[in-house]
Amino acid sequence: MPEPHGALAQQFEDLEQQHESATLGMWLFLITEIMFFGGLFAAYAVYRSTHPEAWHNGSRHLDVVMGGINTAVLISSSLTMALAVRAAQLSKKTALLANLALTIAFGAVFLGIKAIEYHHKLEAGLVPGRFFTYVGPDLDHLQLFFLFYFIMTGMHAFHMVVGLVVLAVLVVMTLKGRLLGDFYKPVELTGLYWHFVDVVWIFLFPLLYLIGRHG
Amino acid sequence: MSTHSAASYLNASHGIASWLFTRDHKRIALLYLISLSLFFALGGMFAGAIRLELLTPKGNLMSDATYNKMFTLHGVVMIFFFLIPSVPAVLGNFLVPLMIGARDLAFPKLNLLSWYLYMAGALLAVTVAVTGGVDTGWTFYTPYSSTYSNTNVMATAAGAFIAGFSSILTGLNFIVTIHKMRAPGLTWFRLPLFIWAHYATALIQVLATPVVAIALLLVMLERGFGVGIFDPKLGGDPLLFQHLFWFYSHPAVYIMILPSMGVVSEIIAAFSRKRIFGYDFVAFSSLAIALLGFLVWGHHMFVSGQSMYAGLVFSVLSFLVAVPSAVKVFNWTATLYRGSISFDAPMLYALGFIGLFTIGGLTGLFLATLGVDVHVHDTYFVVAHFHYIMVGGALFGYLGGLHYWWPKLTGRLYPHTWARLAAAIIFLGFNLTFFPQFLLGYLGMPRRYHVYPEEFQVLNVFSTAGASVLGIGYLMPLIYLLWSLRSGAKADSNPWNAKGLEWQVSSPPPVHNFDQVPTVTEEAYAYAPADKGGS
Amino acid sequence: MSTHVASVRLLLTIFVMLLALTATTVAVAYFDFGRVNIVVALSIAAFKSALVVLYFMHVRYGSRLTWVFAGAGFLWLVLLLVFTFGDYLSRPWESVTAW
Structure with missing residues (x-):
C-alpha cells in the first residue's frame, strides 16, 4: 500500500521522529561513503609515498584548467543545491524548480568536461590496460597513477550520475506539487548527498591535479 | 495475557507474495532464517568434504585443486553468507524493534532490500561452486586472486561485495532505530544488553564494510582489466590489499561474535533469574570491543612482510582486546553466582559459549604474541582458535538464541529433552573436532593442504570423528524445530517467565508488535530474587 | 524540529x-x-x-548526534590512514631489509 508521500509511516510516532531518523540514516550512509572513498584515498596515499616521482609526473599530465573549471562548476552546483533546500523549506516552488534545474545543469557540465578530459587521456595513450601506449620512463608506476586517477574520478563521476538521477526525480516530484514546506525532507537528504560528492572532489582536485605543479 | 491473538504476524496475510514483499521486520527475519539455514547446510557440506579428505594422510578423495576449492567455498559461504548475517539478520531483525518497544525498524523497505541484496550476493557466489569453483581462500589474497588464479574469482568477489551492502543496510537500520525509536522511559541504561551488542555491531558494519567493498572492487578491476593495482610486477604492493582487507575482516570477527555475546547476556540473566552483574561494564565492553577491534588488524600480517614496528604496535593493541572480552566473561560468571539456575537448552548453549569463547580468546592471546605467532602461523592452531571463536562462540550464541526465542518466533514449544541432548552432542562433537587441531597445529601441521605426514593421522581421525558427531548434532535441531512447527505445544507469551518487552506481546507477536507503545519504568533484567523460573 | x-x-x-x-x-x-x-x-x-x-x-x-556521527566518519578514516602508514613509514627503520 503506497503511502502518500511525506506522510507519517506507521512505524513512527510523529513526523519529527521520522525526519530525525531520515537525517541520521543519511549521515550514516555518508559515513559508509567516507570509508568507501577512504579506502581509495588510503591506497592512493600509500602509492604516492612509495612512488613520489611517478605521482609527480602523472599529475603533470592532467589539465589544471579543466580541473579548476570543474571545481568551480561543482562548487556552483553545491550553492544551487543549498538554495534548492532553502526554497523547499520556504515553499517557493519556482525557486525550487530553478535551483534543481541549475544543479542538474552544473552537474551535467562537470561530467561533460570530465568526458573531454578522459578522451584526451585516451588519445595520449594514458588509459591503463591495453590502451596504455604512452612511452616514457617508469611506465609501470605512471600507469599506477593513472589507474588511481581513473578509478577515483570514475567512482566520483558514478556518484554524480546517481545524484543527477535523484535530482531528476525531485524535479518531477516538485512539478507534482510535493516537496514543499513540511515535505522538504527529500530535498535536504539529496542535498547532503550532493554536497558530500562535492567534498570528495575538493580533495581529489589537489591530490590529482596539483601535486606535480611545482618544481 | 492473551496466548494467541487471531492476527499474529504469521497469519495476518497469506501467499508467497505476502512474504517476498513484506516489510514486517519479523517476516524478514524468518526469510533470513530460512535462507541462512540453507547456506549453513551448504557450508557444512564443504566442511564435511574437507574432514573426509583429511581422514587419511594421502589425497584419496579429491585432487589438491578440488581441495583448495572446498576450503575456499567453506570459508566464503560460512563467513560472508552465514556468520556475518546470522544473529543480527535473524534474531536482531526480529527482536530489536520488539525489545525497544517499536512497531518496526526505522526503514522497513531498506530492511527488505538488504535481504534481496544478501540473496543476490549469496546466490551469485554459490553458482561459482558449479562454474569452476574458486581457490583463493576466503581472504582473496593478491596477487594470486587478481592475477594468477584460474578459477572463478570474479563472481565470488562480486557476491561478497553485494552481500556487504546488505550488511551495511542492516547496521544502518539498527543504529537509527536504536537511537530514535526507543519506547518512552527506555533510557540507554535500561536497554537489554542484546541491544547494546547490536548497536556496537552495527557501528562496525557501517564503518568497516565499505573498506572491504573497495578492496574487493579493486581486485575485480585488476583482474578484469589486467592492470596492476596490487601486483608487485606492475609496481603495486600486495600488502596494501591485506591492509584494506583486514581493516574490515578483523572487525568482522566482532560483527560475528558481538551479537552472540548479546544473546548470551539475555540467556544468562533469564536462566539465573538475576540482573547481569556489572551491567554498565558489559554494555560498555561491547563498544570497547568494537573500537579496539579496528586497531588490531595488522596481527593477521605478522609474517607477511609488514614492518616489525607496526607488528609490535598491533601485537600490544591485540592484547588489549582481551580486557573487554574478559570483562564480559567474568561478569557472566559472577551473574551465575547464587543465581537460581535452570539448565534448559538455551542455557546449555550459553554456558558452552562462555567456556569455548574463553579457550578461543586465550589462544588468541598466544597468536597475538609475535614470537609464538611466527611458530604457529598458518597452522591448524589458527584454524582451531578461529573455530573456537566462530563456532564455539558465534554459532553457539546463534543456536542458543534460536532456542531461547523460538517460542516467540513461531508460537510453538520444542521438546526440551531433545534440545538439551542436541546441545550436549554439539558441544562434545565440536570439542572432539577442533581440540585435536590445536595439537596438530602446535606440532606443525599447516592448514590448507590435502595431504599430511602419517604421524598426524591419529589426531586427524579424532577430528573427523568429531565432525561426524557435530553433523548429527546439527541435524537434530533441524528435525525437532521443524516438527514443533506443526506438532509442538503452543507457547504462551512468556514461556521462560523472562523479563523484556518482547515477552509482553503474544507469541507469535501481532503484526505491529504493540497496540499501544509501552512505557518502561524499570531496568533490564529486573528479576525478583525469589522468582523461580518457569519450565 | x-x-x-x-x-x-x-x-x-x-x-x-x-x-x-x-x-x-x-x-x-x-x-x-x-x-x-x-x-x-x-x-x-x-x-x-x-x-x-x-x-x-x-x-x-x-543536533549533537549529527556532529558525533559526522566526526566519527572522518575519525575512522584517520584510523585507517594512520595505522596503514604506521607500517609503510616504519619499514625503512628495520635493520633487516628482507626475509
Whole structure:
C-alpha cells in the first residue's frame, strides 16, 4: 500500500521522529561513503609515498584548467543545491524548480568536461590496460597513477550520475506539487548527498591535479 | 495475557507474495532464517568434504585443486553468507524493534532490500561452486586472486561485495532505530544488553564494510582489466590489499561474535533469574570491543612482510582486546553466582559459549604474541582458535538464541529433552573436532593442504570423528524445530517467565508488535530474587 | 524540529569563499615549498570541506548526534590512514631489509 508521500509511516510516532531518523540514516550512509572513498584515498596515499616521482609526473599530465573549471562548476552546483533546500523549506516552488534545474545543469557540465578530459587521456595513450601506449620512463608506476586517477574520478563521476538521477526525480516530484514546506525532507537528504560528492572532489582536485605543479 | 491473538504476524496475510514483499521486520527475519539455514547446510557440506579428505594422510578423495576449492567455498559461504548475517539478520531483525518497544525498524523497505541484496550476493557466489569453483581462500589474497588464479574469482568477489551492502543496510537500520525509536522511559541504561551488542555491531558494519567493498572492487578491476593495482610486477604492493582487507575482516570477527555475546547476556540473566552483574561494564565492553577491534588488524600480517614496528604496535593493541572480552566473561560468571539456575537448552548453549569463547580468546592471546605467532602461523592452531571463536562462540550464541526465542518466533514449544541432548552432542562433537587441531597445529601441521605426514593421522581421525558427531548434532535441531512447527505445544507469551518487552506481546507477536507503545519504568533484567523460573 | 533555514547571504558568502580558496590552492601549487606543498594543499581542501559540511550541509546547526556521527566518519578514516602508514613509514627503520 503506497503511502502518500511525506506522510507519517506507521512505524513512527510523529513526523519529527521520522525526519530525525531520515537525517541520521543519511549521515550514516555518508559515513559508509567516507570509508568507501577512504579506502581509495588510503591506497592512493600509500602509492604516492612509495612512488613520489611517478605521482609527480602523472599529475603533470592532467589539465589544471579543466580541473579548476570543474571545481568551480561543482562548487556552483553545491550553492544551487543549498538554495534548492532553502526554497523547499520556504515553499517557493519556482525557486525550487530553478535551483534543481541549475544543479542538474552544473552537474551535467562537470561530467561533460570530465568526458573531454578522459578522451584526451585516451588519445595520449594514458588509459591503463591495453590502451596504455604512452612511452616514457617508469611506465609501470605512471600507469599506477593513472589507474588511481581513473578509478577515483570514475567512482566520483558514478556518484554524480546517481545524484543527477535523484535530482531528476525531485524535479518531477516538485512539478507534482510535493516537496514543499513540511515535505522538504527529500530535498535536504539529496542535498547532503550532493554536497558530500562535492567534498570528495575538493580533495581529489589537489591530490590529482596539483601535486606535480611545482618544481 | 492473551496466548494467541487471531492476527499474529504469521497469519495476518497469506501467499508467497505476502512474504517476498513484506516489510514486517519479523517476516524478514524468518526469510533470513530460512535462507541462512540453507547456506549453513551448504557450508557444512564443504566442511564435511574437507574432514573426509583429511581422514587419511594421502589425497584419496579429491585432487589438491578440488581441495583448495572446498576450503575456499567453506570459508566464503560460512563467513560472508552465514556468520556475518546470522544473529543480527535473524534474531536482531526480529527482536530489536520488539525489545525497544517499536512497531518496526526505522526503514522497513531498506530492511527488505538488504535481504534481496544478501540473496543476490549469496546466490551469485554459490553458482561459482558449479562454474569452476574458486581457490583463493576466503581472504582473496593478491596477487594470486587478481592475477594468477584460474578459477572463478570474479563472481565470488562480486557476491561478497553485494552481500556487504546488505550488511551495511542492516547496521544502518539498527543504529537509527536504536537511537530514535526507543519506547518512552527506555533510557540507554535500561536497554537489554542484546541491544547494546547490536548497536556496537552495527557501528562496525557501517564503518568497516565499505573498506572491504573497495578492496574487493579493486581486485575485480585488476583482474578484469589486467592492470596492476596490487601486483608487485606492475609496481603495486600486495600488502596494501591485506591492509584494506583486514581493516574490515578483523572487525568482522566482532560483527560475528558481538551479537552472540548479546544473546548470551539475555540467556544468562533469564536462566539465573538475576540482573547481569556489572551491567554498565558489559554494555560498555561491547563498544570497547568494537573500537579496539579496528586497531588490531595488522596481527593477521605478522609474517607477511609488514614492518616489525607496526607488528609490535598491533601485537600490544591485540592484547588489549582481551580486557573487554574478559570483562564480559567474568561478569557472566559472577551473574551465575547464587543465581537460581535452570539448565534448559538455551542455557546449555550459553554456558558452552562462555567456556569455548574463553579457550578461543586465550589462544588468541598466544597468536597475538609475535614470537609464538611466527611458530604457529598458518597452522591448524589458527584454524582451531578461529573455530573456537566462530563456532564455539558465534554459532553457539546463534543456536542458543534460536532456542531461547523460538517460542516467540513461531508460537510453538520444542521438546526440551531433545534440545538439551542436541546441545550436549554439539558441544562434545565440536570439542572432539577442533581440540585435536590445536595439537596438530602446535606440532606443525599447516592448514590448507590435502595431504599430511602419517604421524598426524591419529589426531586427524579424532577430528573427523568429531565432525561426524557435530553433523548429527546439527541435524537434530533441524528435525525437532521443524516438527514443533506443526506438532509442538503452543507457547504462551512468556514461556521462560523472562523479563523484556518482547515477552509482553503474544507469541507469535501481532503484526505491529504493540497496540499501544509501552512505557518502561524499570531496568533490564529486573528479576525478583525469589522468582523461580518457569519450565 | 531541527529545521534551520540558511540565509541567502550566508550561502553566497560560503560560495565566494570556496571559489577564492580554489584559486588560492591552484596558485600556491606552482610554488615549490618541498614537502610543505602537500600540507598546504590538504589544509586548504580540509578547510573548504569544513565550510561545505558546516554550512551547506547544516551540521553547524545540527543536533549533537549529527556532529558525533559526522566526526566519527572522518575519525575512522584517520584510523585507517594512520595505522596503514604506521607500517609503510616504519619499514625503512628495520635493520633487516628482507626475509
